[in-house]
Each structure stands twice: as structure tokens, then as C-alpha cells.
Amino acid sequence: MTTVPDLGTPPPTPPAPPAPAPSSSDRRGSPIPTGGMIATRIMELRKRRGLMIALTLVTIGIPTILLLIRLLLHAFDPKSYGPAGGYSIYTGLSAGVLYVFGFIVAATLGCTAGSVDLTEGMFRHLVVTGRSRLALYLARIPAGLAIIVPMVAVGFAIVCAVCVFAAPAELSYDGVNVPAGLSLTGLENWAAGHADVVLCDFNYNGPGLNVPCGPNGVIITGPGSQVPPGSVQPTHAQLRAAAIRIAKQDFPNYSTQFRYPSDSLMIRTGLWIELEAAIGFTVGLGLSSLMGQRTVSVIVMIVLEIVLTPIFSRARIPHFLNLQRAVVGVATAHLAPGGIPVFGGGGGGPGGGQGNPGLIPESHIVAVCVIIAWLVVWTALGAWRMMRRDA
Amino acid sequence: MSTTTLPDTSDKQAAESQWAVETHGLTKRFGENVAVNGVELLVPRGCAFGYLGPNGAGKTTLIRVLLGLTHADSGTMSLLGYPVPKHRDAALARVGAIVDEPRFHGHLTGRQNLQMLAEAREPAARDRIGPSLERVGILQRADDKVSKYSMGMRQRLGVAACLLGDPELLILDEPMNGLDPAGMHDMRDMILSLVAEGRTVVLSSHLLDEVERTCDAVAIVDRGNIIRQGPISELLAGASLVLQVGCSEPDRARALLQATTIGGHIDVGPLGLGITLPTATGRDVIAEIARVLVEGGISLYRLEQIQASLESWFLQVTSRLGAPE
Numbered sequence: 179m180t181t182v183p184d185l186g187t188p189p190p191t192p193p194a195p196p197a198p199a200p201s202s203s204d205r206r207g208s209p210i211p212t213g214g215m216i217a218t219r220i221m222e223l224r225k226r227r228g229l230m231i232a233l234t235l236v237t238i239g240i241p242t243i244l245l246l247i248r249l250l251l252h253a254f255d256p257k258s259y260g261p262a263g264g265y266s267i268y269t270g271l272s273a274g275v276l277y278v279f280g281f282i283v284a285a286t287l288g289c290t291a292g293s294v295d296l297t298e299g300m301f302r303h304l305v306v307t308g309r310s311r312l313a314l315y316l317a318r319i320p321a322g323l324a325i326i327v328p329m330v331a332v333g334f335a336i337v338c339a340v341c342v343f344a345a346p347a348e349l350s351y352d353g354v355n356v357p358a359g360l361s362l363t364g365l366e367n368w369a370a371g372h373a374d375v376v377l378c379d380f381n382y383n384g385p386g387l388n389v390p391c392g393p394n395g396v397i398i399t400g401p402g403s404q405v406p407p408g409s410v411q412p413t414h415a416q417l418r419a420a421a422i423r424i425a426k427q428d429f430p431n432y433s434t435q436f437r438y439p440s441d442s443l444m445i446r447t448g449l450w451i452e453l454e455a456a457i458g459f460t461v462g463l464g465l466s467s468l469m470g471q472r473t474v475s476v477i478v479m480i481v482l483e484i485v486l487t488p489i490f491s492r493a494r495i496p497h498f499l500n501l502q503r504a505v506v507g508v509a510t511a512h513l514a515p516g517g518i519p520v521f522g523g524g525g526g527g528p529g530g531g532q533g534n535p536g537l538i539p540e541s542h543i544v545a546v547c548v549i550i551a552w553l554v555v556w557t558a559l560g561a562w563r564m565m566r567r568d569a
Numbered sequence: 570m571s572t573t574t575l576p577d578t579s580d581k582q583a584a585e586s587q588w589a590v591e592t593h594g595l596t597k598r599f600g601e602n603v604a605v606n607g608v609e610l611l612v613p614r615g616c617a618f619g620y621l622g623p624n625g626a627g628k629t630t631l632i633r634v635l636l637g638l639t640h641a642d643s644g645t646m647s648l649l650g651y652p653v654p655k656h657r658d659a660a661l662a663r664v665g666a667i668v669d670e671p672r673f674h675g676h677l678t679g680r681q682n683l684q685m686l687a688e689a690r691e692p693a694a695r696d697r698i699g700p701s702l703e704r705v706g707i708l709q710r711a712d713d714k715v716s717k718y719s720m721g722m723r724q725r726l727g728v729a730a731c732l733l734g735d736p737e738l739l740i741l742d743e744p745m746n747g748l749d750p751a752g753m754h755d756m757r758d759m760i761l762s763l764v765a766e767g768r769t770v771v772l773s774s775h776l777l778d779e780v781e782r783t784c785d786a787v788a789i790v791d792r793g794n795i796i797r798q799g800p801i802s803e804l805l806a807g808a809s810l811v812l813q814v815g816c817s818e819p820d821r822a823r824a825l826l827q828a829t830t831i832g833g834h835i836d837v838g839p840l841g842l843g844i845t846l847p848t849a850t851g852r853d854v855i856a857e858i859a860r861v862l863v864e865g866g867i868s869l870y871r872l873e874q875i876q877a878s879l880e881s882w883f884l885q886v887t888s889r890l891g892a893p894e
Contacts, residue, residue, distance in 0.1 A: 222685060299670075
């Protein structure tokens, strides 16, 4: 059939009055999101009941339940179960639970925020408003952080509170209850008075004394003792001298042990965990915006955190060391506060991740640069895809 | 409708444009497939404009290009006088649109979904949430989750979302989908009332009867091309003349008429003869047919001119008429 465009057709009705133009104060082309956009984005995420329950369970529920069980066990049977709090519990829950799972739930939230408008058909409604697509993307960042940061903070505050207020009266060092905060002389004096347990339970790298230890760290003396053939039963003075030597050797390690974490350590640990959560959210947001869907993005983020990061943190792969340093989890592990062990990287030392011989070497400056690069690059990728994507 | 001061000359130029939608040589390709092929579309302001075409003709793609949901490969376009995509934000500030099936966040209520959209618009849009919900008739269900809405209610919510921006131009893609007869009636009334307020409504649909009842002008699109556009009355005036003849001996009547110079196409059916005459056939031909039949001894019971409908005209002009699948 012949195509006959009838362009000269006059309008069927007289032209309407001029269209009201948008007010000059209407800056919807601006890339900066408004407070209202951020607030409604928070509402949209907060109303996802299943997601919020999962986030709450992981960041608040798991530490709370673990600590509650310990509190109850200690309350009913204090001889068999130690206090619920203390330094070791603190480090375990901070680095073992909140750091790792905080990252994963934050990444899940980010992946959700980055993909649901598209998958649920809301994206085109938002684009048709004329609002800058960049502003639509950037509104998600403060909105998501406004949810995940307080949630992690609440979980961490519970951990801190229990670990401080339910801390043991004495320090548990190598399984032995030792007074906390002793000087070198004080530890030596204490060791001299508790030679039995020091000789039998403290770690010691030196010539052995070959003393027979009983089941409870008590040296067996007298007729029942099994002194090795050819040797003689050590005197009480020899045992005291050996205990003092062991105490002297263990003092550097003992001096890093506390009944409960200090205020400054708790603050630094809190900031470190929040940083990890913020990274998880931001990278997850960028990745899911780039991919346009949530499930695969979440899986990739989980694999990154619990598989790739521990491997790249510890294994020294020839010729790929710089690539390993560029993994964000390795970088954040290097920023761990002193005394906090890092997941997959072994126990922390006095210098935190930096002092941890298990981690591949990386300076603080490089670690900070790696983290900033990850945040910037993934935000840019997510925003770029959102600006170019067909809605 | 709200009035605001015009901030600069581009706004003044836009306001002076008589076209709500104007495209020139607009083309959009998906690989080898040309979905929109050099479209020249002019939609006057202040009317209801139907955009018609068979499935896969490129209706929705053109709308998506106009709204900036996908980019054009070539050509120019403007909405309300604002060139897009250059002044996309200014143009879309006064545009409301439903594209495809209206989908929203199912876990939010209708009101909360509109809040999200209002915050992306100007501050005054917040105050229009309630009136918009009331106008489309779902105010009572506004605080229910959208996941509990029927298809028709989501359509209404989509229209409410369009109204948040106090739009000068509404682009509605298949707005009757999912509506029951009463809902279609309400939607038709609402579109007419929007036009009465001075707004322009572009209605993409394949429901020709609804378009004919609602729209002042239409464009027919097929395989990415606009093949006709203009006021419905003028377009139908150019349609073929169809006559229905009730008579005795229809086979002999057909033979008599075929022996004359009247021309056209003659069918014999259960209701008698169906005669389709070329466009611009004069009314004298009707009298000539009656005279031939009576002089031939045929008893003439009925001779009726069938009013051309948009549907019959649409089927005439679309290239798929009779085309093998």
C-alpha cells in the first residue's frame, strides 16, 4: 500500500494555550538527589520485610543470641561456663561475625537497591519524571547507608556492652586465670607464686624442664611422680626460677591481652566494621546496577568475601602479588585495629592486620588507595550503566 | 493547571510551538530490525490523538524513544516545543506517561509508590497525590499494597502517576488493557475530561472502537512507518463507500450490476449484496444502482450506505490486510 504521510493536515482543534513551563527553581536535571528522593528510597528499602528481617537477624540477632546463650549458661553453671563477655569474645564476634556478615548483608542490600527498580518496572516511571538518572542512582547510596550503618552499629554496641559489662574478673591467658594489667615484675612475681600452672600451661620456647604435669596443671611430686629416668626431682627453687623465665618470655604477648576491649579499640573496631559494610553496600550497588539483576550479584559478592579474599589475603601467588593487594578485602584487613584478628588472615597482632604475618604485605597508604578506588570505580560503573540503560 | 513564570527564551519558544509532539525522520533500529522508520509525526496541542497500529508495528518503541527510555538512532523530536533529548528534563516536567503494562513496587502501597514518583518531580507534586488518586477512583484502596491490586487498578494507578506532574501532555500506551467495560467507560470519560482541560492526550491502542470514540485525530503506524495521520473525520471521508443491498435474486442482481460501468467489488452474502465502491465515488452511483436493479425486474427491499468505521478504514490502509502470515 502506498505510504502517504499527511503532514499538512491542520490541527483538529485550535492550539491550546501555551504550556506552563517548569519553574526555574525546578532543577530536576541536577545530578544531586533531593532529601525527599533519599527519604522515599529509604522507605522503599525499609518496607522490604524479608530483607530487613534477614539484615536484622545477621547484624543484631546472631551476636545477641550467642551472647544471650553465654550469659544464661554462665548464670546457671558458672563453674563450667566462663563469663559471657571478655576480650576474646569481643574479637571473635567483631571480626568473625560482624565484619564478615556485615559485609555480606550490606552487599545484599546494595544489590537489592541497585536492581529492584529495573526488575519491578519502576525505573521507567522514575525516568519519565525527567529527573536526572545520575541523581536517581546517587539517591540510593545515602539511603542504603542510612539503613545498614545504624543496624551494624546496634549489633556492635550490643557486643561491646556485653563484652565489657560481663567480662571475666581475671584474664584468661593460655587457659590460665591471670590478673590483668600486671607489669613485667608483677607477672614474674605472680608466676613465682603459681609455678605449677605456669610450667604446665604457659607457652614456652626454651629448654624443657621435664616436669610431670597432672591433668589440672599441677606438677606431680613424691612417690607417684614419673620423673624421667636419669633425672632428679626439681627443687621448689628451680621450679620458681623456671616459672619466672617463662613469665618473662611471655610478657610481650600477655601485655596485649585484656579482660575487655579498651574504649579506643572499640571505637576503631566500630569504624572498621562500618567501613567494611559501607564498601559492601557500595560495591554491591554498583555491581547489581551494572548487571541489572540481584541474585548473581549477591552470589559474586559472597564469593568475593568468603572465598577470594581469604585466599588472596594469605596465599603469596608469584607475579600476582600486586593484583592480590588490589582486592578490597585484603586492603581492609590491613586496616584492622590492633589486636583484632582478620577473617581468613589468621589472628591479629599488636599492629592489627599490619602486624599480622599471615597477610600479604601492603602499606596503609596503598590499602586506603585501593579502598577509595573500589568505591569510586564501582559507583562510576553503576551510574554509567544506569544512565545508558534502556528503561 | 498551574501557571509559572517563563524562565528563559527556550521556554518561550517551546510555549509558542503549536505541536505537542513533533518528530522528523525519527529512526530506531534493533540490529537489522527497523522498529521506527523515519517517522514524521505531528500531534497538535489540546486534542486526544490516537496512535494506532497492529502488534509489532513500533508504537511502543516510538513512545519509548520520545520519553528518553531508549535512544534514537537518527532524526529529531520535540515534546511541547522542547527539543529532546537536549531539553529532556524541561520537556518531561510537563509530561505524564504510561509505557507498556504499568508496574510498581508491589510491597509498597499505591500512595507510597506515588510518593516516590512525586519526590522525583517538583515539590508541588506531593500535593497532587491525593487528588490524583481520587480522580482515577482508587483513593479508597490507596493504602493497600500494589501486589493486591488488579490489573485494572494498576492501570488507574499508572494514570494517577501521570497526573502528578500536572501534565500538559499525557502519553498513554494501551491504557484500556485490563479494564472491565465500566473501567473502560471511566477511562474514556477521564481522557475526554483531560482534553477538555486543555491537555493533550496521545493514546496508543489497538482498540479501534475506543480510539474512535475518544480521539480527535489519529496516526496509523505499520512496520515502523506512519502511513496516514490526520483528523478522524477527514480520514474516514477518504474511505471506500460500502453499500448493503437487500433484494430478490441476488445472483442475477450481481450479474446486472457487473454488466454496468459502476465498478467496485460486489459480494453475495446472507444479507444480500455487499457493494464496495472506490474512494470519492459520488452519491449518484447509489441512485444508478437502484435504477439498474428496478429496471432489471429485481425487487429492492433495502439499499443502505454502511458508515465507514475506523476499524474498517484501518483494515483498508494497513498493509497487513490479507497478507499471509
